[in-house]
Amino acid sequence: MDAIRQVLIVEDLPDVADWLHLQVTQLLAPQAIDLAVSREEGQEKITGKDYDLALIDLGLPDGSGMDLVRPFKEKNRHSLCVVTTIFDDAEHLFGSLRAGADGYLLKDDVESEFSQQLSGILAGRPPLSSSIARKLLEQFHPIFGEKEVTLTRREKDILTLIAKGLSVKHTAEKLGISHYTAASYMKDIYAKLQVNSRAEATLKAIHIGLVNPT
Amino acid sequence: MDAIRQVLIVEDLPDVADWLHLQVTQLLAPQAIDLAVSREEGQEKITGKDYDLALIDLGLPDGSGMDLVRPFKEKNRHSLCVVTTIFDDAEHLFGSLRAGADGYLLKDDVESEFSQQLSGILAGRPPLSSSIARKLLEQFHPIFGEKEVTLTRREKDILTLIAKGLSVKHTAEKLGISHYTAASYMKDIYAKLQVNSRAEATLKAIHIGLVNPT
DNA sequence: AATCCAACCCCCTTTTTCGGGGGGTTGATC
């Protein structure tokens, strides 16, 4: 990671802003720290100047800081955009990540934890609060109650292609089998996965890890 | 996090096993550490005894340690299963996570990094190497090249339900509109998303964040 | 030897979807 020179903090509460300012100064020693106290001011600062790091609060008086993440990353692809918030729920987290956030820190972490994560930036470590990292991992974990579905090699082949959007006919052609056969496999797959639409089958395929939604 | 009492290390290379043993002893001070040098021995140990923590190598002589993750977690739901490997690729990572891994450490990290992550377990922090955490985040990041697709509120409503597996008719009923209308929206959605199957539309819906593949 | 399973193939009917058309109403912005 390059040195952090220009930092933007978007935070409406003065006390918290001060505290963040202090943390950043102590841990990252940047050349300058700008402060924005609203979504709109944040947008202006982002447009007007390039930053190496942004700390963005989500609960702003005139909207969500989430809306700033994408513009920031679009303008400064290789800078870091870290969400600093008290929202510990999946919606805010994954919304921010989908917008392009490079880190997610909870402001009600103990200070040592927060500091450690923030300073880890210099070593190229994405800043993530413990509970956030756990949520991230959980996203991939299997549901253990579920009886494991075992598809045969061929069934997986078919489902993989179907989930990617191919028709049964094209799938059959690609695998060099009759479309009757492919359709037959689809029946088995539907039965095994307990679904009755391509959409559901696709969800399952992703869940099993046959295709990635990228 | 409770104290770590019983630890299992699955690692075929004696040198590495020794090193891991040392790390665990120093950082977590457990009551006992068991060692398995193969997939099969790992399976036996898992079956025979309960552990609070498992460190599992992936590249074992008689198979992949990945196959041990799920059995371990199934037996000991609240213990931690950490993959320790040199494989820094998405396939091994996400495969392990889908199996239920609670952490993923690269053995070729610098020792201080490895130690820090390992000891973080006591504080309830999931052990993740930097590059692994980045991969995790990247999984959710948008593709910035892509022109942002803007679906209308109604289009999102329809797509959300369709992606969950509902038919057009059911979707229409649920939203209290004619099935003609719903079908009409679907056409617009297909055009906007540049897809031509439910499967693809579902992938996009996940990508956009309308539904989660859980 | 019997049985199981995966993998493969074929046929049929009904329903749904896909991709074209054609309309129309609101409500905000200009």
Add this chain to the structure above:
DNA sequence: GATCAACCCCCCGAAAAAGGGGGTTGGATT
């Protein structure tokens, strides 16, 4: 008061999917 986006409704025909049915073969297990 025109224009636009969002919303809503209708119809058609070709294609595909859903969900039944019926099989053969070869390898592994028992």
